[in-house]
Amino acid sequence: MNEQTKVASTPGLKNLTITVTYDNNPCEQRLETEWGFAAFITRTDSQPRFAAGVAGAWKNILFDTGGGRLLLENMEKLAIEPNSVDVVVLSHIHPDHTGGLAGFLEKNLNVTVYLPKSFPKKFKDNVRDHGAGIIEVEESMQICENVYSTGLLGRLIQEQSLIIRTDKGLVVIIGCAHPGIVNIINTVKDLMEDDIFLVMGGFHLEWASKGRIEKIISIFKQLGVFHVGPCHCSGHKARSLFEKHFGSNYINIGAGKVITLADL
Ligand SMILES: [Zn+2]
Numbered sequence: 001m002n003e004q005t006k007v008a009s010t011p012g013l014k015n016l017t018i019t020v021t022y023d024n025n026p027c028e029q030r031l032e033t034e035w036g037f038a039a040f041i042t043r044t045d046s047q048p049r050f051a052a053g054v055a056g057a058w059k060n061i062l063f064d065t066g067g068g069r070l071l072l073e074n075m076e077k078l079a080i081e082p083n084s085v086d087v088v089v090l091s092h093i094h095p096d097h098t099g100g101l102a103g104f105l106e107k108n109l110n111v112t113v114y115l116p117k118s119f120p121k122k123f124k125d126n127v128r129d130h131g132a133g134i135i136e137v138e139e140s141m142q143i144c145e146n147v148y149s150t151g152l153l154g155r156l157i158q159e160q161s162l163i164i165r166t167d168k169g170l171v172v173i174i175g176c177a178h179p180g181i182v183n184i185i186n187t188v189k190d191l192m193e194d195d196i197f198l199v200m201g202g203f204h205l206e207w208a209s210k211g212r213i214e215k216i217i218s219i220f221k222q223l224g225v226f227h228v229g230p231c232h233c234s235g236h237k238a239r240s241l242f243e244k245h246f247g248s249n250y251i252n253i254g255a256g257k258v259i260t261l262a263d264l
């Protein structure tokens with residue numbers, strides 16, 4: 001998408017709920033933590049999941065699948081039915097994001113998996129053998145009503161992030177930020193007209209210096225990012241620096257965290 005085709009036609013979502021179903025940071029005490037990330041994204045208003053005859057209508061999304069069976073255990077504790085997921089989006093190939101997929105597909109085959117086109121054939125065949133649908137993502141594309149993929153970024157490790165249009169601005173959900181957190185945010189700015197309301201997920205700053213993290217925080221501020229929720233591979237140092245600079249607009253994210261748009 002170029003300047004002329006920036007997306008901003010329909011009104012954004014009003015009621016969105018993001019539940020972090022897998023993260024290495026603790027949050028909800030009943031849930032165990034393991035290295036990885038997954039989040040369940042749903043709209044919590046009266047709209048049906050599939051508005052009859054409406055192209056691109058809302059679909060419930062599982063973004064990444066964590067590292068293994070713990071995903072299903074956590075979903076059960078959070079009362080999220082695997083069957084309520086319509087679409088699985090995999091950010092990148094690493095097992096801490098894709099490891100829970102096979103177990104999940106045993107519970108729900110009736111999903112479409114949006115995965116990077118560069119995934120190995122064996123991985124794609126495996127998903128197809130389970131009976132699930134596959135969409136191979138390369139360029140930025142729409143996934144359902146008000147939800148888009150950034151398209152693949154990065155060379156060595158190709159990764160896609162999720163963009164959700166809400167009435168408060170854009171919500172960006174990132175798996176591991178291998179292509180660079182600033183690169184991802186700049187790409188979102190290029191693709192979409194709306195302001196960025198929330199950026200959450202793995203920022204990949206575990207080994208970054210304080211100076212580099214503070215530079216990234218100042219770029220976030222310049223770009224008008226309003227809320228931040230760094231988790232997974234963001235690292236303790238980055239999490240506390242983001243908290244210091246964003247104050248009450250910092251969201252402490254870990255396994256079991258529920259983010260309701262209307263409450264922010
Ligand atoms: Zn990774």
Ligand SMILES: [Zn+2]
Pocket residue numbers: 036037094096097175176202232233
């Ligand atoms: Zn990761």
